[in-house]
Amino acid sequence: MIGPVMIGPSSSHTAGVVRIARAAIRILGSLPTEAVITFYNSFARTYEGHGSDRAIVAGLLGFATDDTRIRTAFDHAAEAGLKYTFQSVGNASTMHPNTIKVQATDARSGRSVEVLGQSRGGGVIRIVEVDGFPSDFSASLHTLIVDADDVPGSIAFIASVIAHDDCNIATMFVSRKGKNDAARQFIEMDSPIKEITLAYLRQLSWVHHITYIPTLD
Template sequence: MAEKSSIFDMIGPVMIGPSSSHTAGVVRIARAAIRILGALPTEAVITFYNSFARTYEGHGSDRAIVAGLLGYATDDERIRTAFDHAAEAGLRYTFQSVGNASTLHPNTIKLNLTGPDGHRVEVVGQSRGGGVIRIVEVDGFGCDFSGALHTLIIDANDVPGSIAFIASVIAHDDCNIATMFVSRKGKNEAARQFIEMDSPINDITLAYLRQLRWVHHITYIPTLE
């Protein structure tokens, strides 16, 4: 039997236009990226690929990405004047475009962000239409998460049993794991786990995971609006 669609599926997200893929999705990619960074950035290098490279100015994707980097939601009226707000906030940004990257999704954006403490991240995201996004790379580690669910990013040593142990801890917190993507540089080298969960994780569980000797860093991203 075909799956039924709701009126919300057909209309799409509440947003500032003109396009869900070129505006709402772009805002959400930036909002995911600043949560990975852990702060609003002070500097951003923004690279648009393929169709985005040809249309980002005309469709307002340039304003949308800057608005998302300022933490604005998809329906925030300030998206239209995001450049002015970025100047007030002291956000420095540069746009780049690559029109022919055949291995990448047509609507791909790469963000190189620097935070106020000098911390840097690189995030690659895709806008899939209807405001839906996929984050497909973080700091060179491949991944695949949407921001629609609660997400953990765990940097840890590639030790035997680590994946099963972390999954067990999360399960004891009554969190159901929806997806898990594990990426590593090489055998027994640094690994990064990307875990999407149906519900929030408790602070005490996060604190326990963070104190494990083979866990280096954990980023928790609650569901994006």
């Protein structure tokens, strides 16, 4: 496998980990001031030796996978005022071997996010849960996250609006808390969506929040 351009030693333990953190800060909408990071299964046993701890902190600072500052991420975190805590769970049998949960908070805006991600090798990731909503996206495509009421026709309507923007939907994953309750759509697209389209979606009475994540580098 030809892996990504990165700071090593491992695409699973560093590049993928950086990308999970970068996805989390895109969803948060800013760099966090505080984070709690939980490593599961094989990551729980190897994250210190393989540099996953430095990689996750680097990603939370917005560093790319090939940024040499990954090696000294702890120093940069101290300079930036980022507070972080590591936790480990070595026997989460229902989870992928390389799973990380990132709970990130920006005290300046009061926003927080909880992201569960899997590092699948070669720098490839899957985000499988966001704020308790099951998801399934890679962050390698343009991604739209729509928080809305579970109203009839909402999925088809959103898809139609995106289609009129000449955006082709690659994948869509929808989860909800219950019938007629809060729902969340995760939509991956082949091309970027226009700002005017995002503005239109945001003003819909049954849409509560829109998060747009351009292709993650």
